[in-house]
Every structure is written in C-alpha cells, then in structure tokens.
Amino acid sequence: MNYDFRKIEAKWQEYWAKNKTFKASNNSDKPKFYALSMFPYPSGAGLHVGHPLGYIATDIYSRYKRHKGFNVLHPMGYDSFGLPAEQYAIQTGQHPAITTENNINRYREQLDRLGFSFDWDREVRTSDPKYYKWTQWIFIQLFNSWYNKKSDKAEDIETLISTFEKEGNANVEAACDDDTPSFSATDWNNFSAKTKQELLLKYRLTYLADTEVNWCPALGTVLANDEIVNGVSERGGYPVIRKKMTQWSMRITAYAQRLLDGLDHIDWPQPLKDSQTNWIGRSEGASVKFRVMSEKLRVDNSELKTQNPSLEIEVFTTRPDTIFGVSFMTLAPEHDLVAKITTPEQKAAVEAYVEATAKRSERDRMADVKTVSGVFTGAYAEHPFTKEPIPIWIGDYVLASYGTGAVMAVPCGDQRDYDFAKHYNIDIPNIFEGVDISEEAFADKATTIIANSDFLNGLSYKEATKKAIAELEKIGQGKGKVNYRLRDAVFSRQRYWGEPFPVYYVDGMPQMIDVEHLPLELPEVEKYLPTETGEPPLGNATHWAWDAKNKKVVSNDLVTLSARLPDGQAVEGSDKGDGMLNQVQHDGIYPLELNTMPGWAGSSQYFNRYMDPRNNEAIFSKEAIDYWQDVDLYIGGSEHATGHLLYSRFWQHFMFDRGYVPKAEYAQKLINQGMITGESAFVNRIGFNITFEGDDVIFKNNIPVTSGFGALSFLSEDEKQSLRLLQEKYKFIKKHFLSEGVIHHFKKSNDENEVSLEIREKLTNFFTKDLGKEIEELGLKNKVRPVFVRIGNKYSFYKTHALVDFVNLKNELDVDAFKNWQTEYKDAEFIGEDDGTFKVSREIEKMSKSKYNVVNPDAICEEYGADSLRLYEMFLGPLEQSKPWNTAGITGVFSFLKKLWKLYAPYVDGSLSGVEAEPTAENLKTLHKTIKKVEEDIENFSFNTSVSTFMICVNELTAQKCTSKSILEPLAVLVSPYAPHIAEELWERLGHSGSIAEVPFPKFEGKYLVESSKEYPISFNGKMRFKLEFPTDMDSKAIEAAVLAHEKTQEQLQGRAPKKVIVVPGKIVNIVG
C-alpha cells in the first residue's frame, strides 16, 4: 500500500479539529509551556514558503513538549490592522474590514493545510472590536499613570494629584516634560481645572505633545522618513514640509534604563539585544552650557540685544574631563542658533553650507568620514572656566537629531574633532600627560592623565570627570547627565484602519471614555483619504462625536461650540457659517479624537490576551495570567527588533508596575528565524541604441560606438522626424531578450571581438524584420539602413524579472508562457542558445510578490504533502540563518517519508505473520542513537540535523529489515513533532486508538550504545592515514605499543624514530615524527 499523503493529511487534520486535540486548558496539574510565534499581518498575497518557517519550528517544539508531559499553549492570531488594507480601500472603495476578513480566511486555509497544533479557540484579531477594546483599555491605564522615579515604577495618577494638593511638585521626581514649571500646593489648589489637566498631561505616560512630522500638503498626509526622497515625496515627488502637529506620545523614555537592564535577564539573541541597547543609546557624561560672547555678535541684531543678552549653547559630552582641551565648537547646520549668531561677513558662506547640507541624507553624512567640511560662523563662545573665546563652527558631522545638536570639540581627544581642526588649522591643545598628539587624537580613557587643565591636572579620566562636573555645577554651567538616544514614541497615526482612541475633547483637553463604554468602534466613512481640510480620515465620519451624558457616539452636528480638538480645529458641522449653533442645546456633546493608533498598539499585549482571549470583563483573568505567567518560547523575525519587541517590553513593564502581570519581561526565550530567500529569474536585454547609416556614426574596430542625427542631410525634415520617432520606438532593444549564454559573451568581452560581432549580426537580423518593415513603409528602404550603436563605451544590460514558475531546473525559460504572461511581452523576440533553448540568469533575493519569485506552500502540499514541506523547511539549514529556497531538493525528504512508510509495511497492510520479532541489539542501537540525537537537537533548536538523523535511522532500520514493534512504536513518536500526519497514521496502524500527540517521548537508554571496540584513527602530525581497531578498555600504553608495532606505522615513518606519540583513549592516536 502506497503512502497516500493526501488522504492521510486530510484525515488527521479533520481529526485534530473535531477532537480539539490541541485545546489548552487554563488549569492543569501538568507543568505549563507557552510557545508563541509572531502573529502575521494577513496580506492579500497569501502565505509563501518563507512564512511558515518559524511556525513549523514553534510547532515542533510545542508537540515535543506535549510528548514530554507539558500543558502546552500554542495560539495563533492576526495582526489585522494595517496600511495595505487601507491603501486597497483607497483604491477600490472596499471596506478594509472586508478585505481583511477575506485575507484571514485565505491565511487560515493555508495554515490548516500545514498541520499546526494551534489552539484555534484562542485566535485573536487586533482589528476585532472585542480585542481592541483592551488595547483602548491599556491606553487609558497609561493615561491614568505617571512614572515615579523615587519608587522607580509607574503609579496611579491619583497619587500624584494628592501629592500636588499637599505639597505641590517640588519634591516630586517624575518622568515628565522638560518644560514642567514648579508650583506649590497653594498654586495647585488655585489652578483652574483646565490648567490642572494641562499640567497633568506633562506627567501622564501617554500625553499630547506638539511633534514635528513630515507633512505633504499635496498628498494631504504625513510621510515616514523612508517615503521621502531628496526632500520630496517618493510617490509623486511632491514637496514635504516639517509641520508641528498635536499628537499622542508614549513616555517610553521613563523606562529607558529598565528596558536596558531587563535585557540581562532574558534569553534573547545577542544581536537583537545589541540592537535594542543601541536604540536606547545610553551614554554618561555631562551637559555643559557655553555662553555666546555677545560683544562679537552682529551689532544690529536687535533681537539678541533685547531678548537674549546671554545666549547659550548647550552641549552634551561624555568627556567632561577634557573640557580644557576645547578649542572650538561645532553646531549642526540645522541648529536654531546658527542664523542668530552668524556674523554678516560669514553669512553667505554659512547659508550656502546649510543649503548644501539639507540636500545630504543623514545616512550619507554619517557614512562619509573621509571628507571634512564645515564653515566658521564668525561667532565665539566663552569657555566656562578660562573665559577664553572659542570659535563656533558649523559642520555636517554633527547631527541635529542627537543630543542638543552641538558639540564641544576637543581635537586632542576625539579623532573627528582632530581631523576637523587639522583641516581648518584650528589650535589643538594637548591636555594629556606624556601623550604625543602630533599624528592623531588620543581617545583611550583607561590610560588618560589630564594635564594643562588647571584644577584637573594629574587626574585620571574618572577623577577628572567627577571633578569637572562638580566645578561646572558650582558655577551653574553644567551638570552630570545620563543621555539616552531613545525618544518618546509618537502614538498617533493619520489613518483610518487602526484602533480609535477612546478620547473626546472638552475645550481642547482630552477626556477618556469610561471603560464600561468600550470598545469605541471605528466609524464608517465615505472615503478613506484625509479630509479636504487636512484632517485624518476619521474627519470624514459624520457620526463621530461623544455624547457624554448618554455615553454614546452621536452625529457631529450636535457638537458644542466650545468643543475643540487640541490643535484648535473645530469638528465639521460645529460652528461653520453663521456660528449660530445653539450651545446650550447641545451641551455635553464633544468631538472625538480623529487619529488612530499605530501598528504596534495591537501587538504589544497580544501574548497576554491569548491566555484568556474571550474574557469580556477584563483583558485576562487573574487565574489565567497567574497560571501561564509568561511566554516560554517566542519565535519570530529579527526585523521587529526595535519596533514591536521594544514597545511590547515597555507595555509589559508598565503592566507589571500596575500589578496586572506577574512578570516584567514577557518572553523568557526568543529566537529569530532566518529569512527564506527566493531564487529570482531574470530575462536580459542589452542596451543598444539604433541609428541610421548615413548618419554621423563613428566606427571603432568595425563597431559603431557613438551616434548623432545630423548627417542625413539628403532627407526631408518630415522623413527625419519619422526616423526620430522610429529611433525612440526602438530605443534599446526593448522586446528582444537575450539568453544567458548570449549575454555571457557580451559580459566576457566588453571590448569588441568576434563573438560579439556574430551576436550583433543575429541582433541585426531580428531588427530588420520589424524595423525594416517600418522603414519600408516610410518609403526609405533604399535611403537608410539601421545600425546598432552601443551606448557609451561599455555594454549596458537590463534585466527583467520573469515568474519563476516559467523556469525549469536547468534555468530554461518556457518562452510561450512568458509571452502570454503580460501583454507587453506578447510579441517579444528571443535570441536563444545554440541548442534552441532560452536561459535565464538567477539571483538570490528576498522572496516577494513583486520579484515574481514566491513559492506557494499550497502547491508544495498538493504535490508532496505537508509533512514533506515541514521536514524540508527544517532540513534546509539552521533555523536562525537565511537560506535560499530550492523546490527541487524536496524530493529527498519526500522519498524519506516513503521509506519510512515502507518500514512499517507489515503493520500498514497487515501482512505481519506469526509472532512479532524481538528487537536485535543492532535495532536497539539505531533507535537509541536516534532518540539521543533528536532530543538534543530539539532542545538546541537544531531541527535541520534531526531530519538527517531520521534519514540515517530509517536507512539503517531498512537495511536491518527491522519489523519489531518495540522499535517502530517509539520511532513514530520521535517523528511525530516533525511529520505529525504520517506519525498519527502509523501509530493507528500499529494498533493504537486516539492521537499520538500526548504519548510520552521515548526514553534514551545508554546501555544500548555501549561498544566493545573502537576504530582508532591513526594520524601522523595531525593527518589521519589509516585506522586500527582496539578494544575500548585497552589502555593508552598498550595502544601505543600496538600502533608502533604495526607495519603501516613503520611504512609511514620510513625509518624515522617517532618524537612523540599522543594517545587519547576513545578518540585518536597521533604520532609526531
């Protein structure tokens, strides 16, 4: 009986679903294990073979843990809010909810075919109101919390209010806005309700702030940094301006230190930890203020004279110990002060430099360390201690976005400052004892002894730093500071398809909707674009106002006059036109927030929601969170390193502080699965231009290399114009593709040679067909002849993606399929190989629909089955590494499964006659070797090697003709996490009823592996030359004697006396000589 994977897989998938085999219970005597894969965004393209890689790994581990006696939670869901559905909605008008639903159904179908042990009863969707109710709930908790630096945790905002009432904010140490004023208890108690709200916003963990965004007026939307190219929008090339917008922010900076410290307690990949560490970017040092020397300022700068007699430049430095080495300052060209301090003489140069800098990208400025550039502003700052003037420069090596956007330059201690000073002939004072700085800067803190520095002389880096900070504090021009690169996270998005904020505005001040009225559901809108007045898409909703009395969403028309959104906008229908709306009548009805939450909102607590996903009373019950605690194993892509994985840790810390969860870190172990890359196929064109003989063509070695269009003087203007049109039409050889072998000739010979001449002839023949015909139609057949001209002095190649499905294993293209694929290729022509085939070139790229290199798992399941696909994905290589997909290789694991099936033949077809065979010592050795290796592999997440182990095991048992049930039964369990369908089927055929899922994992017994002899490799100077077999209990001395006495040894030594003999018992013998 053959291995009918289609039947078997359908049968068991149905069985698992019907019997809820993988349903996890929230109470059990078994130890718990929570295995989680990052949930996907359900895109319209469906799953490709790269997606399930991590899911398969998590599934194998989950199934293994079930065999090991754990109560396993292995859920799956969808991160279903997101931009693609919204963009599709903008294009087609279809509601994103519908698109999303369709995509989810498709994903579910695909996932079901792969035989995962998900507990589907716990599925969550971030766009489901029942789910985002709790995302809104967390937002409210954050709003109602502040960060107390004394207790080093988040606390209820009420504790802050009561402190304010008693003693004002003088003794409060909190994470808050920089511009928070100080006030007494009396002040506080006399403040208006609105002022109180404004002040509290400066402390809340989520707060409204004016944030600069990239606003594109033409598109009416905010753009991400990577949507902007050279200052204009990537789409359409419209101008982009920096615009302040009132947006919600998350005070993640309050947690900077704890997020950093927490990394020491979790088993996450080091590169990921590094990337979070760098993102948080902690540096210790001092903030120092330098006064700008006013007498050097522009005399007619009235603003400075009147308002800013003591203009200051604040810098952050990690080396306050080197303060006496400062010989200039550098401001970022974008720095606010630049325009104010620049002297008239320097104005032109500075402005030109600022303009030039604006055109460079930050990446560009950052990567280019070789060119030194900058301009002197003409202004001077005053050294805080020596009172000496310090020239102020601007330079693009200083970035405005970090620290204060200004640097105190210490050329003797910093290489960049050093290079800058050398380049512009600025003084380089040496403040290090016994160090030569004539060639380069000296940046070694460990061996630093400060000199020429007044009160710092003779001190080490540490001592001097401490002392310098103390002195700066004394004169009020600086203080010790820990600087973080991490910024508070903007939490507002001007989009439709996201969580609505549970927020309405009374007189511009945000109010939270009470939890019992959640969820606040997304309103329906006519169109998903921003409004004409530039409001987010929710501004299109007609029913988007909050009736605070009746606690429901009502029509915008009812909004009171005094109700304002925070940036002063009134909601549509409020006081437009005559302004006669009746305020009294509509009292208590307020505009709702028009922004929605960002993509990471829904994914920041989903792992906890899975613990109790149907709970409508709480985000999860206490029992559920107390039982499951945290995620034991989390598998997902490394691209989420600083997005999802940092923000979710922040929320978890917050939830921990407020006592909702028992663990501050939610995932003990995390693994980044590597990407599966695709092998793209390219058809190639070569870049020729055409011109016409009689034209001023220059020939070089018989090949035309340049073209013009001036010498066809014998033609009329009309005829010339027609030829120009033809030239344009045939520009490059657009529809003429060259096989890889043909291209290869050109690539090999960028200079002229006979090969390319021959091919050129071929090309000409192609053209004369089409082009010749057109020339004939113009009546110019006898006047001109087309000539092909190389562009520039090298051949240029153009490649176009071809759908990989059209290419066979020998890289041969199905030309007809390609022609029918897209209309533009319909009449394309192909210059093939000598044997008539047409070959494509191949390149490894990220698997993506746009690169036409995706491989669909459905097709693989259809042809080889899910078990083959699962095994093959694991067999490809180490889980964490990226590796190319090659469908051809799957036959290896497929035939393994067939061999496995055959091994069980006596049980499968019931042909076993007589008494069942006892296992032989050989059988047992093979089995236990396999148990040991597979168990170790799973524990180490080395799934690729266990597939090899299975193959070896089946090869050996087949050779041994093993039919023993006591071997085949445990083998089925071993295989079951990897290839669950076939394992279930074999288990049943072995005579068991019920699922194999919870059968105990076989126990390894070392006694079956004990050997009586060992084949020793005998090496000479480390090179293995031959092998000799000795009993395992033979001692080193005896082995040495036996080896030396052996004739092969003598042969190797050729009469030399061995200098040394190393015998490692059980391992190796090495003879030196």
Place this chain on the structure above:
RNA sequence: GCCUUGGUGGCGGAAUUGGUAGACGCGCUGGAUUCAAAAUCCAGUGUCUUCGGACGUGUGGGUUCGAUUCCCACCCAAGGUACCA
C-alpha cells in the same frame, strides 16, 4: 564609518568541550528495471595525481602533538544603523 551575522564540494548544509573535514540530502555520472518515460533500486561523485600519494574549510600569520573550531590582522557578502559627542 560603526554594529551584527556569515564565508566549508556544482548546490543546501554536517562536524556537540580543539581530535577521522565534507554526515544527510539535492544535483551529476554509470548501471539495473521499462517499448519508453516517471518512479524505484545498485555503484560512484572535494581537487590534483607520476596512482606512491599530495593538497584542501575566504586570505595571511600565530598558539597546539593536532585548528573549520582558539588568538591577531585583513578581504568579501548580507542585514542593521545614530559620525551619538
């Protein structure tokens, strides 16, 4: 530039604490079976070779009886990035 990861046959990869380099699979070659193909089975398959053997894990050094593995310097590729003061 910096950070991270990686570099082993034609390809994916294996080698667990420094101990037989290339397991396992693909591909390829030859053979069996077949009218033929697919499928299946058997044998071979790192390179060079004077058929004794020699060489071989990105390059160059080093440590060691012994290095894919440890150390130093460098080259290349991929991903990330913030010249972070």
